[in-house]
Amino acid sequence: MPSAPRSHAEENPMQCYTTFELTFQGERPVGDEVAVDLSATFTVAGETIRVEGFHAGDGVYKVRFLPRRPGTYRWRVSGLFDAEGREECLPAPVADAANGTVDVETGTETRWHADLSFLHGMVVPAGTRFRYDDGTPYRPFGTTVYALVHQSEELIDRTIKTLSSSPFNKVRLCVFPKHYFANTADPEWFPFEKTDGRFDPHRPCYRYWDELERRIGQLRRMGIEADIILFHPYDRWGFAEMTHEECLTYLDYATRRLAALPNVWWSLANEYDLMTKFDGRWWYDFAEFIGEHDPYHHPLSNHNFVNYWDFDEPDTTHCSVQNGHTRLVRDLIERHGKPVIFDEVGYEGNIMYDWGNLSSFELVDRFWIAFTLGGYCTHGETFEDPDDVLWWARGGELHGESPARIAFLRKIMESLPNDLEPAIGGAFGMPVDELLAMHxxxxxxxxxxxxxxxxxxxxxxKRFLDLVHDLRPIQGRSGDDVLVWYLSRQCCAHTEIDLPDTRSYDVEVIDAWDMTRTTVLEGVRGKVTIPMLGKEGQAIIATAR
Amino acid sequence: MPSAPRSHAEENPMQCYTTFELTFQGERPVGDEVAVDLSATFTVAGETIRVEGFHAGDGVYKVRFLPRRPGTYRWRVSGLFDAEGREECLPAPVADAANGTVDVETGTETRWHADLSFLHGMVVPAGTRFRYDDGTPYRPFGTTVYALVHQSEELIDRTIKTLSSSPFNKVRLCVFPKHYFANTADPEWFPFEKTDGRFDPHRPCYRYWDELERRIGQLRRMGIEADIILFHPYDRWGFAEMTHEECLTYLDYATRRLAALPNVWWSLANEYDLMTKFDGRWWYDFAEFIGEHDPYHHPLSNHNFVNYWDFDEPDTTHCSVQNGHTRLVRDLIERHGKPVIFDEVGYEGNIMYDWGNLSSFELVDRFWIAFTLGGYCTHGETFEDPDDVLWWARGGELHGESPARIAFLRKIMESLPNDLEPAIGGAFGMPVDELLAMHxxxxxxxxxxxxxxxxxxxxxxKRFLDLVHDLRPIQGRSGDDVLVWYLSRQCCAHTEIDLPDTRSYDVEVIDAWDMTRTTVLEGVRGKVTIPMLGKEGQAIIATAR
Structure with a gap:
């Protein structure tokens, strides 16, 4: 017998930037549990957005929607209810809940929550930067906990607690469990149930998805974007060997279920180019599929092992890069005109792998280079641990010295305009762009x-490009208003900079390691000599008066 | 009237590895003072070496010879004495002095000098290494004092004193004065006198050359090779704008005069490719000229700004490189099969130029990388100084922290066999050479x-080569007897190495900065885990028992 239709619409009033959810009770679907015939349209200001519902387990069906601007919304749910021959196991048509109208205002929740960072809406690309829906700049200061959701409840809680007091506002985490150094145990729940002994994407493990989205919600309330890694090669369960149809079924469920969560990002893969069982063309299919099934177009990219993803692919919103040479931010911005995140640059730590034993300074240095050039960088930590709880895979606590410096960098970057771009700079007495054109x-x-x-x-x-790469200054600018130089490992006691002589500037010297910011010159213009600190990790910020 | 012929042969008996000199008194040459018609042959064990003499000023003529092995030497001086029409201003034929015989033994001086390093003879290349004439290995640990000989007597003396207690056994120094940052004063003496207001290579300034060779002699007695830079672009006097004929005249005098000094090396230039007034083909002429006029074939190379010299040129004995990426040692060794010296990798210091403000660790790191891979590296120091006495240009005292670490590295290297070569190493589970061949x-x-x-x-x-460059281990080997790894900036607390399982090894861990060397494993073989220090600047040496 069909259960009584029920909706969360009243207890969960529609609010801007917050997931709106309609729930229906029915019978479990028969056969494929993903492609359920349930969808809805939401109409605001003449625009209609269509979303697909999903089975959430035990005959509970949900439709989710993310309102991203104020206005009067009307919705209409359809499908499923009158499907021929399945009536007895599906909910009956719903009247009030399935069709409704509500007025949505911006920021109605501001009265009851001190940390409002999650009320800015979804992150979207804006040129080579990011912003929230409400226009607030978003600068990703990410970290990495690949197998965050595959740990014990207690460990995940500790990780969430650590994140709550960290400088990080994005976490890279995997949907599938991870089989790799320091993290080889089976998780308690997998994303799918098994059919004939094999994990079956047509049968989601609802317990898993409940937990995943609960954790995504926790992150959201801390202002942290969940950079969801959809595939990865570190597998012993078969998730890296699914068929094309299985992959799309999985993506279908993931988008139906997660797309309305405001802080979700799609990372097609961690190290897509190591997934040798997938045909290279599949990634285009995946990107296109998500482009079609995620009506909000959450940030989407694909993270490489050694071979960059095709960042010009139209559904790809930004460049997600594995490479320690963060100076390459400039080239990627120039080539693709999209935001550039160096999502994997090696990790602060002391394990035996060269990618996992960077000094704290080296990681901070890579951050400063990326951000000065108008890009972004992602943290990770891999210190040996007697219990094998390494932050980068499992979470827990942070032990390194870089997070405090990354917090300092974040504070500095948030004090600057959000349109830093790589300055052209010069080498050999010529602007580098002229040099390149000449060559x-x-x-x-x-x-x-x-x-x-x-x-x-x-x-x-090759030698020309290598040389220019070495010599181009690490310099960013926001027009002529703010000019930033990062001197990386240069230990100069003085330096000279060329300021425009049409305006006057205040000049600050930053110590990226000792976290000091000192005004050293006021009201200067043209070529000036700056007293520096004679050590690694210095930056200069010149701000027009 | 011709003066009485006189020879130094008696007061300066011929000794192995020591400059032998015959001196004649005459009148000053008329016109060209370089191409004087004075030469000699020295014959030992059936081999005859022809040398050319030079005018040393004030009508003093000299013929110099460097005996490089024991034996009975016969010599015969010719030319000049009976040149038609010039009799009155030239010395008359000399009998006993101009023709002589002497038995030379090796090491006859060992009784009266404690530091015998200069009694090993001339340095010669031996495969991708260097050795002295007597077979003793020579490993260049160079430093840089470009304008050493253009300073005040007092400052040069201080520099020589500093060198005497330094780890350095090669100095790069220029013949011509230098006009550049922190060193712009005129020297007291120039290599040439002026004719019609222009420096004239046909008229050597003997005072200058006396002083130059006196300083080369001092270096020799400290066991330091003088890497003589013959041309350079940092000029305001016209030396970088000489004609082809003037250049060869200058090289003629330099080789006649300096070739018999055992510790002379020829560096055709500092940054040859910045000398835009010289046709690029001239450098081949210069190399060939020296090849013909230096009968001993002292080490010869040509140092670049950005464009490597053609190290396959037949008179070129080794690769002299400007480039901070000392990992490229491996590529250069593979490509040219000659010794590789990274003669300019940037300098320890704090001046404003990026090439002159490396941290002490960074310079030490570049040294370790070069040496581990079977190459060599050269020091320089550029700390701001109130009197503008920067070591790299003018000498004086050393202020940095790198020399002590370079001394430590030298001690370690001298404890190892002298045939370290880059190990093939592996990446992605394959030997790198297979990977390269496959690509x-x-x-x-x-x-x-x-x-x-x-x-x-x-x-x-390009991306393949960049990646392999990043990932190839910094690893050297002397067959299977000694295996060396340098971990550079990797901070691992443990690491694994693969030792051959056919032999047993003792394993030491080195701290390149704190200068410790500790045996951590004894009698091990195969794959072993090594306890490390968890900091930058670690090396491992495995020595077969």
Missing amino acids: QSGEIPENAKGTMAEVIMRLDE | QSGEIPENAKGTMAEVIMRLDE
């Missing part, structure tokens, strides 16, 4: 003849 | 299919 054309202008610039024109392409 | 062929063997190795095969040439 490409092969023609040397009169004023460069007999100069260093002419000399480097004789280099072959 | 070149484009064919993926069966056993690599579905592995990480296959994945990186898909990279384009």
Whole structure:
């Protein structure tokens, strides 16, 4: 017998930037539990958004929607209810709950929560930056806990607690469990149940998804984006060997269920190019599938082992990169015109693998380089632990010295305009863009003849690019208002900078390690000499008055 | 009237590895003072070596010879004495002095000098290493004092004193004065006198050359090779704008005069490729000229700004490189099969230029990388100084923390066999040479299919090479007897190494910064886990029992 229809609409009033959910009680679906015939349309200001519902287990069906702007919303639920031959196991048509109207205002919740970071809405790309729906800048200061949700309740709680007082506002985490160094145990729950001894994407493990979205919700309330890694190669259960159809079934469920959660990001994979059982073309199918099934177009990218994803793929919103050379931010921004996140640059730690034993300074240095050039960087930590609880895989507590410095960097970046872009800079007495154009054309202008610039024109392409890569200053700018230089490992006691002589500037010197920020010159213009600290990790910020 | 012929042969008996000199008094040459018609042959064991003499000023003529092995030497001086029309201003034929015989033994001086390092003879290349004439290994631990000989007597003396207690056994120094940051004053003496207001290579300034060779002699007695830089671009006097003929005249005098000094090396230039007034082909002429006029074939190379010299040029004995990426030692050794010296990798210091403000650790790190891979590295120091006495240009005292660590590295290297070569190492579970060959062929063997190795095969040439460059271990070996790993900035608390399981090894861990060397495992073989220090600058040495 069909159960009485029931809706959460009243106890869960529609609020801007918050998941709205309609719930129906019925019978469990027969056969495939993913592609249930339940959908809804939400209409606001003449725009209609269609969403698909999902089975949440035990005959409970849900439709979720994320209202991203104020207005009067009307919705209409359809499908499922009158499916022929399945009537007896499905909920009957719903009247009030399935069709409704509500007025949504922005920020109605501001009165009851001190930390409002999660009330800015979804993160969206804006040129080479990110912002929330309400226009607030979002700068990803991410960290990495791959197998966060596959740990014990107690350990996950500890991880969430650590995150709550960390500088991090994005976490990279996997849907599938991880089989790799320091994390090889079976999780309590897998994303799917088994059919004939094999994990079956057509049969979600609801307990798993409940827990996953509960944790995503916790992250949301801390202002942390959940960068959901949909596939990865570190597998012994068969998740890295699914068929194309199985993959799409899984993505279907994931998008039906998670897309309305405001802080979800889609990372097609961790190290997609190591998933040798997947045909390379599948990734385009996955991106397109999500593009079609996620009506909100959450941030989407695909993280590489060694071969960058095709960041020009149209559903890809940003560049998610594994590479320790964060100076490459500039090249990626220039090439793709999208935000660039160095999501894996190696980890602070002391394990035996070279990717997992960076000094604290080295990781902080890679962060500063990325951010100064207008990109972003992601943290991870891999210190040996007697219980094998390494932050990067399992969470727990943070032990390194980098998080405090990353917090300092975040504070500095949040004090600057959110449109930092790589400055052109110069090398060999020429703007680098002219140098590059000259090398490409092969023609040397009169004023460069007999100069260093002419000399480097004789280099072959590879050596020329390597050299320019080495020599381009790590410099960002927000127009002429704010100019930032990061000196990385240079230990100068003084340096010279060229400021525009049309305006006057205050100049600050930053110690990225000791976390000091000191005004050293006021009201200067043109070429100025700056007293520096003579140590690694120095930055300069010049702000126009 | 011709003066009485006189020879130093008696007061300066011929000794193995020591400059032998015959001196004649005459009149000053008329016109060109370089191409004087004075030469000699020295014959030992059936081999005859021809040397050319030079005018040393004030009508003093000298012929110099460097005996490099024991034996009975006969010599015969010719030319000059009977040159038609010039008789009145030239010395008359000399009998006993100009023609002589002497028995030379090795090491006859050992009784009267404690530091015998300068009695090993000339340095010569031996494969990808260097050795002295007597077979003793020579490992260049160089430093840089470009304008050493253009300073005040007092400052040069201080520099020599500093060198005497330093770990350095090679100094890069220029013949021509230097016009550049922190060193712009005119020297007291220039290499040439002026003719019509222009420095004239046909008229050597004897005072200058006397002083130059006196300082080379002092270096020799400290066991320090003088890496003589023949040309450089940092010029305001016209030395970087000489004609081809003037250049060869200068090289003629330099080789006549300096070639018999055992510790002389020829560096055609500092940053040859910045000398835009010289045609690129001249460098081949210069190398060939020295090859013909230096009968001993002292070490010869040519130092670059950005474009490596053609190290395959036949008179070039080794690779002299400017580049901070000392991991490239391996590529250069493989490509050229000659010794590789990273003669300029940036300097320890705090000046504003990025090449002159490396941290002490960074310079030490570059040294360790180069030496572990079977190459060599050269020091320099550029700390701000109120009197602008920066070691790299002018000498004086050393202020940095790297020399002590370089001394420690030297001690370690001298405890190892002198045939360290880059180990092939592995990446992605394959020997790197197989990986490279596979990428070149484009064919993926069966056993690599579905592995990480296959994945990186898909990279384009540049990204593939960059990646392999990043990932190849910094590992050297002397056969299977001694295996060395340098972990550079990796902070591991443990690591694993693969030792051959056919022999047993003692394993030491080195702290390159704190200068400790500790045996951590004894009599082990095969794959072993090594307790490390969890900090940057660690090395491992495994020595077969």
